[in-house]
Amino acid sequence: MASPAALAPAGVRRAPARARGPLSRALLTRTSVLPGFDLSLGITLFALGLIVLLPLSAAFAKTATMSWPAFVGAAFSPRVLASYRLTFGASLAAASVNAAFGLLVTWVLVRYPFPGRRIVDALIDLPFALPTAVAGIALTALYADNGWVGRWLALAGIQVAYTPLGVFVALTFIGLPFVVRTVQPVLQDLPREVEEAAATLGANRAQVFMRVILPALAPALLTGFALAFARALGEYGSVIFIAGNLPMVSEIAPLLIVTKLEQYDYAGATAIAVVLLLAAFTLLLAINALQAWARRREAA
Amino acid sequence: MTAPSPPLASRTQEPAWVRRTLIGAALAFLGAFLLLPLAVVFAEALKKGLDVYLAAIAEPDALAALRLTLLAAGIAVPLNVAIGLAAAWSLAKFRFRGQNVLLTLIDLPFSVSPVIAGLIYVLLFGLQGWFGPWLKAHDLQVVFAVPGIVLATVFVTFPFVARELIPTMQAQGTEQEEAARVLGASGWQILRRVTLPNVRWALLYGVILCNARAMGEFGAVSVVSGHVRGVTNTLPLHIEILYNEYQSAAAFAVASLLALLALVTLAAKALVERRLERAPPVTDAAPERASSAGAAVAFDRTALAS
DSSP, X not given: OOOHHHHHHHHHSOOOSSOOOXXXXXXXXXXXXXXXXXXXXXXXXXXXXXIIIXXXXXXXXXXXXXXXXXXXXXXXXXXXXXXXHHHHHHHHHHHHHHHHHHHHHHHHHHHOOOTXXXXXXXXXXXXHHSOHHHHHHXXXXXXXXXXXXXXXXXXXXXXXXXXXXXXXXXXXXXXXXXXXXXXXXXXXXXXXXHHHHHHHTTOXXXXXXXXXXXXXXXXXXXXXXHHHHHHHHHOOHHHHHHXXXXXXXXXXXXXXXXXXXXXXXXXXXXXXXXXXXXXXXXHXXXXXXXXXXXXXXXXX | OOOOOOOHHHHSSOOHHHHHHHHHHHHHHHIIIIIHHHHHHHHHHTTTOHHHHHHXXXXXXXXXXXXXXXXXXXXXXXXXXXXXXHHHHHHHHOOBTTHHHHHHHHHHHHHSOHHHHHHHHHHHHSTTSTTHHHHHHTTOOOTTSHHHHHHHHHHHHHHHHHHHHHHHHHHHOSHHHHHHHHTTOOHHHHIIIXXXXXXXXXXXXXXXXXXXXXXXXXXXXXXXXXOOTTTSOOHHHHHXXXXXXXXXXXXXXXXXXXXXXXXXXXXXXXXXXHHHHHOOOOSTTXXXXXXXXXXXXXXXXXXXXX
């Protein structure tokens, strides 16, 4: 066995001989003895640029070639506006339902032991794991007039499949895991002592929940809501089967992009895409801000 | 004389009937929104009997779709592992300017609608696209062909591996790698002998999620595929065609394969999660770092936000 002393000089020697690459020299804010910064960052930037940034910039470049009236005509025609209303409205409703029931599910999963809890916990991620096309046809079969759920709703005069309500159902399914998975770790780490303290000071259970627990969960809950909303905005596969896709009524914005593409109206498709992208990026910034808020809350 | 206050435990816990009601409501919601859609896939698939089911799966077009799905995932997943490892090494082991921006950019594909992911590749490689004329002159086809499907799949799965690896590698710090370096290990040796064994469960976790998405992707692939039966159809696209042709039983039969894949994914994910929870402390500094590992998003991303 080599003695550490024999090996030490090689390591102790600061590595001035080894040339640092341009990325290291330009970007590193703290020197490190570890190698491979230039190579790994180079690969990352190359892949990111080629696979993500260059193609995305093509969308913006394409709309830049359009005149302003042409862009407005393509991105804000009555049919497109109706699709935005449906997409944003149904996404908002679905994300709200997900926030409420997601909180309930998380509370039950974290606080109440019951048989089969581990399996239920694992099943929460089903909407992430199940391909959207499968979810789409399954929900359609379920909510069609002769489906397991649809036939009972039909008795009550409610039609879900092939209506905007179907869009809402599909988006609720798709967004289900987000709230649970963002709130769960925070609720798990919430110290019980705080609740005990509030109870000792005379608060009843409802007061403790509203004044102590809910404020602590708020950042995570809002983040989950925003994530579910963002996912719902762009969702396509699970919606198109159940929506009926009637122009002005049950046609979502992503479907309109596909329709325009099939008509070789690339500019029109891209104009809608840019509007959706800008909405998505705004949400991404909001989510980042929410997470920063959550971390500050945690640190405090 | 005041009445003795009830014991503390009863005041920080809901009464039994409240608990039972909440559990019931949560399970009813999950049953309606998770279990029923899952169950209906298998019920519809077997509606017309096992013969129809097996015939739909063994059909040449279905097998061709399965092959293309495996091919796309077979390329996208290893590629994302390589990129994810590179991204995690640079982002988790070093401090550099623009780190937060880079982290957000890696996550970007998650906020892009799958349909738009397909569209942008059509804009690049389609006949009217930037590289369209060049590709045509060289008799190459990307869009409405297999390369486009693979590219779109790589795009939508881009963040999966990296976002699992980065927090884990960050939480583990750099002491072990630095020790290996000081003892004379080369970069590749450090990666193979120190870093990879430490992050193997996080890596597996990312691969499982990445693979599920790669095999199930529909929107992006739908836009860049020409929907040519037996040639550019993946399993999800094959399901759509069968469904639109009113071959419901066949569509659900193929869908049941993907539903099984989803169940296997969930089971594997749960197993790996347990391993991650039980992962032994990695360094001497582990106890103090473990708390930061708890917040998986410990990575500081405030710069872009504020």
